[in-house]
Amino acid sequence: MACLLSHRALGRLVHRVGCPTLSPRAGCFCCPRAPTRHLRLSPADILTCPYTFQQVQEHTDQIWKFQRHDLIEEYHGRPPAPPPFILLSHLQLLVKRVVLKIPAKRHKQLKNKLEKNEEAALLSWEMYLKENYLQNRQCQLQQQPEQRIQDISSKVDAMVELLDMDRVKRSSSMEQRLASLEEQMAQTTRALQWIVATLKDSGFGSEAGVPTLAPQKAADEPDAELGSRRQAEEAGDGYHVNARHLLYPNSPVTRFPVPNEKVPWKVEFAIYDPPFYTAERKDTALMDPVGDAPEPLSRISFNTLDGPRDRRSFHGAYAVRDGLPLNPMGRTGLRGRGSLSCFGPNHALHPVVTRWRRNQDGAICRKSIKKMLEVLVVKRPLPELWALPGGSREPGEKLPQKLKQILRQESWPAVEDLLRQGVEVYKGYVDDPRNTDNAWIETVAISVHFQDHNDVELKRLNSYLHARDPGVSIRWQVVDRRIPLYANHKTILQKAAALFGAHY
Known part of the structure; x- marks a missing residue:
């Protein structure tokens, strides 16, 4: 252990503490002719003068401040010019001191003792840093x-x-x-x-002795039975469920509660008094009237082509009561058209774009011997659920507006060609929370499958994907019945997986 002290600091400390056994001029510590500025205390010196060493250790911070002050004062006192221009600085000092006899001035910013307010400011600054x-x-x-x-x-x-x-x-x-x-x-x-x-057919053998061969589906009977049981569990009682949620999406409106047994229109429900709600939207030119007055609705032709808008349902003709169409799936607890565009069926299009899931070696992944699929899904800020790309189509449009939002504009004709070559897997009612008694969503789901992962169309489609809205996410999702999907998109995806005999 050693301590490094300057002659001046040690002399001040010894003079202050009055150590009888230590003097700054003592030979045991330093030599008067020593060229060094500091001295080093050896362990023997520490043992010889324990009191002095204790005092030095207690005042280390003060000694360090003295040394720092001397260093700063020496730095400010030196000429600012570097060598060899320092000769000019020395010549200037010689002229000022000898010829002009200008005395040296101490730097004003350096003080031996601070005022009370300055000391308080310094202490507060040190406290803040600490x-x-x-x-x-x-x-x-x-x-x-x-x-x-x-x-x-x-x-x-x-x-x-x-x-x-x-x-x-x-x-x-x-x-x-x-x-x-x-x-x-x-x-x-x-x-x-x-x-x-x-x-x-050739007459060999008798019909009684013909062996009965089990069909190919016999080996899959447990899976089929399990699938039917799952389908029964997911389908529930056969009535729409999402369309009867008490809180209507993105509005303060509350539906009239409708029990399962009162959903069909043919069942009498005397106390049924649902509220009327039609959301206000900016694009009123493409919207039906509000519907609170019968006169504007009298110009609408239901169950037929009404100009550019198709008001026919995939489930056949629907009833019209008091000038308003009735949901073919039954009561929902809300009248009006809600946030939908028109009364009656609102037709939509949902592409089911799939590819085989592959490992790093390029082999198709399997689960329970069945191949695994990946499907293209989209998630928007509201609701925060993954969904199949697509949505409602405006009159005269071939692609839904929401599908166009995730595709580059130059890719729209190519996507239309892919959909024309696809296979229809579902056509009908969508159990959507936006449905009402007088307006509902019906969709056509078209399967577009890529067999080869090196398919040129698949690579081109991946290059087309571009979400213009930063809140929209696009990804390839493994097909599984446990993934959270919007509305009844699970049913559509299950039909697409069954089309290819893939795992679901």
């Missing part, structure tokens, strides 16, 4: 455990992902072999059925 440092230090200590937890979490996620990839790589070859075996067994079954039919 508190700021302690606060920052405390924040760093608090953030360290959180940062460690985040690092550990990211490492665990990376490890889980690596394990999943390893499992997929190991099981992909086995699943592919099982799928190939299943396909071969199906071909063998069809061949045996053909052989049996041929022998029977």
Whole structure:
């Protein structure tokens, strides 16, 4: 252990504390001719003069301030010009001191003693710096455990992902072999059925002895039974559910409560008195009248083509009461057209764009021997649910406005061609929370599937995707019945998965 002190600071301290065993001129500490500015205390000196060392240690901060003051004073006293121009500074000083006899002035900003207000300001500034440092230090200590937890979490996620990839790589070859075996067994079954039919037509054997071969669907009976049970669970009692939510979306309106048994119009419901609501929208030219007066509605022709607008329902003719159409699925607890564009059916279009889910090796991923699909979904700020791209179509438009919002304008004709080549998987009523007694949504869902991940059209579609609204998210989502989807888009997606025999 050693302490580094200046002669001047040590002399002041010894003179102040009055140590009998230590003198700044003592030979044990320094030499009068020593060229060094500082001296070093050895452990022996510390043991010899413990009292002095204790005093020095207690006044370390004060000694450091004295040294800093001397350093600053020396810095301000030096000429500002660098070598070799410092000779000019020395010449200027010589002229000022010898010729002009101008005495040297002490720097005004350097003071041996501060005033009370200056000392208070300095103390407050030091206190502020100390508190700021302690606060920052405390924040760093608090953030360290959180940062460690985040690092550990990211490492665990990376490890889980690596394990999943390893499992997929190991099981992909086995699943592919099982799928190939299943396909071969199906071909063998069809061949045996053909052989049996041929022998029977040729008169070989009797009809009583013909073996009955189980159809190909027999092996899938447990899955079919499970699927039917799931479908029954999701479908519920067959009545619309989202269209009867008490709070109407984006409005303070509350629906009249409608129990399940009172949903059909043919069931009498004497106390049924739903409120009337029609939202105000800016594009009034494309909207139907409000509907609170019968005269403007008398010019609307329901169940037919009414100019550019198609007011026909996919479920056949619907009833019209008091000049207003009735929802073919029953009561909803709200009259008017709500936030929809027109009374009666509001036709929409929902593309179901799918591709096979593949691993890093390019092989198709499987689950329960069935191939896995990925579907293109969109999420908007309201509601915060993933949904199939698409929406209501304006009269004369081929693509929905919401679909155009996520596509580049130059891609619209190409997307129209893809939809014309697609397969229709659903056409009918949509259980939407915006539906009312007099206005509802009906859609056509068209499946557009890409078999090859190197398909030129698929790459072109990915380049077309562009959300103009920063609050809109677009992604490819693995098809699974547990993903949260808007309205009854799950039913549409399930039909698309069944079309390709994929996992759902």
